[in-house]
Amino acid sequence: MSIGALRVGLAGVGTVGGGTWTVLNRNSDEIQRRAGRPIDITAVADLDQAKAKTLTSGKARVLSDAMALARDPEIDVVIELIGGYGFAKEFVLAAISHGKHVVTANKALLAVHGNEIFAAAQKQGVMVAFEAAVAGGIPIIKALREGLTANRIEWIAGIINGTTNFILSEMRDKGLPFDAVLKEAQRLGYAEADPTFDVEGVDAAHKAAIMSAIAFGVPMQFDRAHIEGISSLQAKDIAYAEQLGYRIKLLGITKRHAEGIELRVHPTLISSKKLIANVEGAMNAVWVKGDAVGHTMYYGKGAGAEPTASAVVADLVDVARMLTADPAHRVPYLAFQPDQMSALAVVPIAQVRSCYYLRLRVKDQPGVLADITRVLADGQISIDTFFQREPDEGMAETDVVLITHQCVEHDMQAAIARIEKLSTVLTQAVMLRMEAFV
Numbered sequence: 001m002s003i004g005a006l007r008v009g010l011a012g013v014g015t016v017g018g019g020t021w022t023v024l025n026r027n028s029d030e031i032q033r034r035a036g037r038p039i040d041i042t043a044v045a046d047l048d049q050a051k052a053k054t055l056t057s058g059k060a061r062v063l064s065d066a067m068a069l070a071r072d073p074e075i076d077v078v079i080e081l082i083g084g085y086g087f088a089k090e091f092v093l094a095a096i097s098h099g100k101h102v103v104t105a106n107k108a109l110l111a112v113h114g115n116e117i118f119a120a121a122q123k124q125g126v127m128v129a130f131e132a133a134v135a136g137g138i139p140i141i142k143a144l145r146e147g148l149t150a151n152r153i154e155w156i157a158g159i160i161n162g163t164t165n166f167i168l169s170e171m172r173d174k175g176l177p178f179d180a181v182l183k184e185a186q187r188l189g190y191a192e193a194d195p196t197f198d199v200e201g202v203d204a205a206h207k208a209a210i211m212s213a214i215a216f217g218v219p220m221q222f223d224r225a226h227i228e229g230i231s232s233l234q235a236k237d238i239a240y241a242e243q244l245g246y247r248i249k250l251l252g253i254t255k256r257h258a259e260g261i262e263l264r265v266h267p268t269l270i271s272s273k274k275l276i277a278n279v280e281g282a283m284n285a286v287w288v289k290g291d292a293v294g295h296t297m298y299y300g301k302g303a304g305a306e307p308t309a310s311a312v313v314a315d316l317v318d319v320a321r322m323l324t325a326d327p328a329h330r331v332p333y334l335a336f337q338p339d340q341m342s343a344l345a346v347v348p349i350a351q352v353r354s355c356y357y358l359r360l361r362v363k364d365q366p367g368v369l370a371d372i373t374r375v376l377a378d379g380q381i382s383i384d385t386f387f388q389r390e391p392d393e394g395m396a397e398t399d400v401v402l403i404t405h406q407c408v409e410h411d412m413q414a415a416i417a418r419i420e421k422l423s424t425v426l427t428q429a430v431m432l433r434m435e436a437f438v
Contacts, residue, residue, distance in 0.1 A: 005038035006320045009069035009100075011091060012081030013046045013055050016105055016132070019305030020079065020312045021055055031313065035320035039313075041079075045069050070094040077319050079312060080104040089113050096120045096128075101323075103315040105132035105308055108197075111206035111222040114213070118333045125327040129315035134207040135160055135284045137307030138300040139314065144214045144288070145335040151290030153215040155255040157268075157437055160207045162282035162302045163191045163198040164230050164250040168267075169280045172238045172247065178231060190282055200229035201250060201265040208252030211286070212263050216256055216344060217336035221263060224346035228266035237359060237430055240401050241269050244385065246357075247277040248432065260347040269357050269403075269434035276437075287437065350410040355384065355434040358402045360419065361427040364391045368424045369400065375422070379415040381407045397426055403434065 010017055021041060024031065032038050045066040046052040052062045063069065069078050070091055078095045080102060082088045088109050092102050093116075102121070104110070110117065110133055121128045131141045135158070144153070159165050163185060170181040182199065185191035197203045209222035230250050241248050246269040255262040270277040275297055279285040284302030289295055301307035322330050332338060362368045373383060382405045391398040404412070416429045 005040045006035070006316065006323065007074060007076045008039060008041045008316065009043045009045065009072060009075040009078045010041050010060075010081070011045045011066040011069055011078060012083070013044060013048070013052045014081065014083075015305045016308045016312065017044075017046070017079075017081045018055055019309035020081070023306055023309040023313050024316070025059075027313075031317060035317045037320055039316050039320055043069055043072065043075060066091050067094060070098055070100065075100060076323070077101040077103060077316065079316075080106055080109075081312075082106070083108070085109060085112055089117075092117055092128075093120055096124050096126055099124055099126060101127040101129070101319050103129045103132075103312055103319065105130070105312060107133040107203070107206040107210060111209040111220055114210070114220040118338075121333065122327075122338055127319055127322065127330060128333055129318055130210070131315050132308045132311035134210050135286055135298070136300070136302040136304060137310045138284055138286065138298045138302065139311065140211065140286045140298050141214065142314075143296070143298060144211060146331060148288065148290050148293060148296070149335065151292045153256065154289040154291060155253070155437070156208075156211050156215055156286065156288050157276065157435065158204075158208065158211065158252045158286040159249055159276065159279050159284055160252050160286065160302060161198055161201075161204040161250060162284055163195065164201075164204070165279065165284070166190045166282045167199070168230060168233075168238070168248060168250065171233075171235050172242065175235050175239065177235055178233060199231050201227045202229075204250060204252045205263075205265045208254055208263060208265055211252070212254035212261060214335045215254060215288075216261050217334065217340065217342045218261065218344050219341060221346050224263060226264040226266070226349040230267055233267055234430070236399070237357075237432065240359065240399075241357065241432075242272070243387075244401070244403065245272055246270060246434065247272050249277065249279070251435070253435070256344075257347060259351075260345045262352055263346045264349060264352065267432055269432055270437070274437065289437070350408075350413070352409050353406050354409065355406050355436070356404045356412050357430075357432040357434055358404070358416070359430040360400045360402075360425055361397060362400050363424045363426065364396050364398045365424065371422050371424060372400065372402070372419055375418045376402075376404065376415050378418075379407075379411050381405070381411060381415055
């Protein structure tokens with residue numbers, strides 16, 4: 001170990017753990033010049049000790065018990081790359097209680113238990129760094145927490161799950177159904193064997209909750225997020241949106257209002273002219289509106305061994321630089337001083353204002369559009385555009401697609417309930433939200 005080195009314990013040598021070891025060792029000279037001291041991983045913990053020994057090649061102690069890292073007086077910082085809510089939480093809290101700084105890529109842990117973890121860290125005067133928890137290698141946490149600190153953040157919209165963005169890109173390009181593209185994503189390694197957290201929007205909601213807390217100075221409120229995934233999205237809606245000049249992306253959205261903040265994840269129509277609408281494949285992008293700076297966009301790889309390791313190592317450098325600083329003069333975990341956090345609550349989805357895309361399967365007969373528009377008018381909902389698809393040969397039914405002007409979701413849902421009761425409407429409506437992001 002180099003004299004004066006920051007001594008690091010690494011828990012978990014999976015994809016990101018292996019990438020962290022590789023990047024830290026490959027770029028050690030450059031990193032030391034930036035940190036002002038060497039950064040050495042002196043101990044590694046993983047249940048698969050053989051894998052850990054192969055990775056480290058005898059350059060670090062290998063343990064099977066991660067808790068030993070948390071208790072080890074010879075370690076200054078632990079990197080938590082275990083994942084999940086259970087043992088990871090116990091490990092992080094144990095490390096904090098032993099006076100250790102923590103670097104983690106665990107967005108689920110922070111979104112669900114972050115308030116407790118940050119409170120414990122503040123009490124102990126230690127740092128918790130988590131750049132890798134959101135958007136992989138994109139330094140969005142540092143941008144929100146430090147780079148945009150002069151701004152009153154108005155909103156954030158992010159493509160923050162590469163799996164779903166890959167699926168939506170493939171559905172649009174190839175016209176394939178969701179199930180077929182999901183299988184291809186799993187074959188290519190973009191989707192897990194159990195893809196639920198990704199395709200149902202939970203992973204994106206974890207990340208959106210973290211960004212929301214930093215942007216608006218509120219506690220983590222993941223449990224109040226509105227979450228919809230893409231598993232029920234149909235290729236025909238992607239195609240219809242394209243005809244109308246829009247693309248559908250799974251977005252994590254958080255906005256500030258006088259009455260609270262919005263925190264929602266769902267498929268969203270965006271104008272194809274917007275930069276974020278053209279983010280394809282497994283890439284991530286986060287779009288931020290600040291009152292002073294205006295619009296800023298952050299784009300890059302949101303996952304992968306070395307992109308995520310880039311963020312983990314950047315956090316280690318921050319810890320090395322600030323190790324001797326008075327805790328009161330360090331950058332706060334959630335950007336705002338702990339005693340200045342806001343009590344703004346999350347606005348229920350029923351109170352959110354948006355524009356809407358509706359697809360209705362209807363009888364092909366006169367008066368259908370008049371019936372539908374009458375219901376919308378009764379609800380004070382105006383139509384921006386619509387089209388009726390020509391019925392297939394021999395069919396007596398077709399699709400009607402509408403885009404509305406902005407209205408409150410409660411009113412939209414009430415109108416849809418009435419529309420679905422019309423004798424000329426044959427199936428449940430498909431409703432998607434649309435955002436302009438001005």
